[in-house]
Amino acid sequence: MKNNNALKSAENGGSPSDEAHLDRVFHALSDPTRRAIVQRLSGSSGTVSALAEPFDMSLNAVSKHLKVLEGARLIKRDIVGRTSVCSLNIDPLVNAHEWIQQYTQFWNEVLDSLEMHLDADAAEPGAAAKKDERP
Amino acid sequence: MKNNNALKSAENGGSPSDEAHLDRVFHALSDPTRRAIVQRLSGSSGTVSALAEPFDMSLNAVSKHLKVLEGARLIKRDIVGRTSVCSLNIDPLVNAHEWIQQYTQFWNEVLDSLEMHLDADAAEPGAAAKKDERP
DNA sequence: CAAATTCTCAACCATTTGGTTGAATATAAC
DNA sequence: GTTATATTCAACCAAATGGTTGAGAATTTG
Numbered sequence: 001m002k003n004n005n006a007l008k009s010a011e012n013g014g015s016p017s018d019e020a021h022l023d024r025v026f027h028a029l030s031d032p033t034r035r036a037i038v039q040r041l042s043g044s045s046g047t048v049s050a051l052a053e054p055f056d057m058s059l060n061a062v063s064k065h066l067k068v069l070e071g072a073r074l075i076k077r078d079i080v081g082r083t084s085v086c087s088l089n090i091d092p093l094v095n096a097h098e099w100i101q102q103y104t105q106f107w108n109e110v111l112d113s114l115e116m117h118l119d120a121d122a123a124e125p126g127a128a129a130k131k132d133e134r135p
Numbered sequence: 136m137k138n139n140n141a142l143k144s145a146e147n148g149g150s151p152s153d154e155a156h157l158d159r160v161f162h163a164l165s166d167p168t169r170r171a172i173v174q175r176l177s178g179s180s181g182t183v184s185a186l187a188e189p190f191d192m193s194l195n196a197v198s199k200h201l202k203v204l205e206g207a208r209l210i211k212r213d214i215v216g217r218t219s220v221c222s223l224n225i226d227p228l229v230n231a232h233e234w235i236q237q238y239t240q241f242w243n244e245v246l247d248s249l250e251m252h253l254d255a256d257a258a259e260p261g262a263a264a265k266k267d268e269r270p
Numbered sequence: 271c272a273a274a275t276t277c278t279c280a281a282c283c284a285t286t287t288g289g290t291t292g293a294a295t296a297t298a299a300c
Numbered sequence: 301g302t303t304a305t306a307t308t309c310a311a312c313c314a315a316a317t318g319g320t321t322g323a324g325a326a327t328t329t330g
Contacts, residue, residue, distance in 0.1 A: 019167050026165035031288085032154050035234070042238045048307060061289055063308065068287095082297035082306050090239055097235045099170070103177045104228050166318085183277060196319055198278065203317095217276050217327040 021072070022099060025092040028072035033057075034065050038074060038088060045078075045087035156207070157234060160227040163207035168192075169200050173209060173223060180213075180222035 028034055037051055052062035066086060069075045073092050077084045163169055172186055187197035201221060204210045208227050212219045 019170075022170070023165055023167060026161050027287095029231075029235075030158055030161035030165055032158060033288090035154075035157065038238065042241065049305090057288090058290065059307080060291080060309095064288070067308095084307070088238070093235050093239050096164075097232065097239050100164075100228050100232045100235070103173065103223070104225055104232050106177065162317095168318095184275090192318090193320065194277075195279095195321080199318070202278090219277070 022095060024072040025074065025096050028068050028074055031065065034069055037065060037069060041075060041086060041088040045085050047083040047085055051086060156227065157230060159207040160209065160231050163203050163209055166200065169204055172200060172204060176210060176221060176223040180220050182218040182220055186221060
């Protein structure tokens, strides 16, 4: 198993009534503005007005988006003076990631083993694990 | 890089006006009924009524959910006689997976390298890249 | 052909969503 | 203390969502 750091943190802080939480996380990610905010916050944290600046909508609209992200626990806020600084929390992303991986992983294994059998140069066993070493 | 099969198929068939497609995929996954259907279909394909059977809602409601999943290209339908058989298409799942991975991956690397420094038995360099080879 | 099965389409309804504007709150600066 | 800045709250609105029921359309069965 890899990525166990994130997995661990997801187990700890990331499962409050699991299904409903996944609802909120996927819903939060279903909007392009909110995905852009996540993207932006993956670089560095920022205040509400800084986050709102690139978007062609009112500050209030962005504030609402931030509340949706906060509801999904994708961001946390630190109140600094009169500004509130938002930063990314990847735990719910890991939850979503894991949910999706249940299904992609199985099929990737099927396809990988299929390709292992179809590949002409797959003579030595165990080649499927080092496929990307081929330039 | 591994799992390049799914990555490849995602590049080919999975990017039609990318952003809007991600909207639809994440939205499709934000509903528990639809996630259950995806889960169910990951086992085997099924007709509309077979898929509707476990749920406490009308057949029509499930039909709508299937249409949402179809709109996100998460399922495809094969009309067999008077039944339509739905099956899973993981390409959009891989797209979503990749989007999320942009952010989880970076932090996993940070955390992994942090753990590498904290772990007592992390003496040899380059260990972070082969963590999952450890049984 | 008639009847039953499988599924979609259309209309309707309550609730949520994503946006707006305007007022209110709290902190910082003058 | 007054004014400017940063942010949220409240009300409102159009559109989308998730569900319902009832009427078709297509296919299989009797």
